[in-house]
């Protein structure tokens with residue numbers, strides 16, 4: 076049995092609201108091994124981002140806690156880097172300088188100026204952005220900005236990379252490129268990665284396990300699905316495999332059941348455009364999409 080790297084135990088998260096306390100999470104328990112890629116999926120507003128924010132230390136759990144490498148985490152730290160849906164780069168700095176800012180914070184006094192430069196260039200290479208070091212965010216595309224955001228997070232040498240819908244704002248082709256890059260990076264570096272996504276295909280393609288959350292309020296882990304697909308994964312080969320379609324069906328079944336549709340109404344290859352109920356509003360919203368990403372691997 077592998078050693079547990081990251082563990083959430085009995086996590087509750089209550090938010091104060093004008094109408095009293097709102098319980099977003101209740102008794103969330105999760106054990107993650109080093110180097111695992113875990114996706115979190117669930118209906119809109121169920122609490123996926125809240126789970127990541129608690130791990131990041133941006134929110135403090137009202138009960139229970141998070142242990143990383145045997146130590147409790149309650150505040151943000153460089154060993155847990157977060158990538159958001161919107162790149163959050165500083166617009167007046169170049170791509171290089173944006174990454175440099177994070178690198179200086181972590182490695183000041185530990186790396187020389189030339190070592191820092193090498194390290195920044197190395198991380199930009201990992202995300203295939205070495206050609207745009209001197210571009211400012213307004214001079215590069217959304218996908219390129221996201222790449223720089225990932226480089227900035229990786230440059231902090233985090234033990235855990237937290238990805239909150241990192242590709243959600245991108246077009247299908249760019250998303251596919253970035254998914255491939257993230258798979259390559261994880262194969263290279265072996266980081267533990269946790270990703271919130273609404274995209275069932277993305278979750279199956281990238282994950283070792285998919286955590287499916289129940290609807291809120293007081294959301295918790297509903298089911299956990301193991302994705303037993305061989306690595307490295309080629310999107311075209313994977314999408315043709317029975318195991319892939321089984322995993323996809325299992326996630327859709329879970330989401331449908333939470334939406335009130337019966338599992339037996341699903342077929343293995345059913346196409347779905349929208350399936351969910353916003354768990355906080357209890358009204359149908361267009362949210363869960365079968366991925367429209369291209370099925371072939373893009374270089």
Ligand SMILES: Nc1ncnc2c1ncn2[C@@H]1O[C@H](COP(=O)(O)OP(=O)(O)OP(=O)(O)O)[C@@H](O)[C@H]1O
Pocket residue numbers: 090091092097099117118119120121122123124125126291355
């Ligand atoms: N700071 C806050 N104060 C009050 N309520 C909050 C706060 N942050 C989140 N919530 C509530 O907690 C619940 C979970 O929110 P969260 O953003 O984690 O859901 P989510 O599953 O990530 O949603 P989505 O899929 O739409 O991004 C929601 O009902 C949300 O309104």
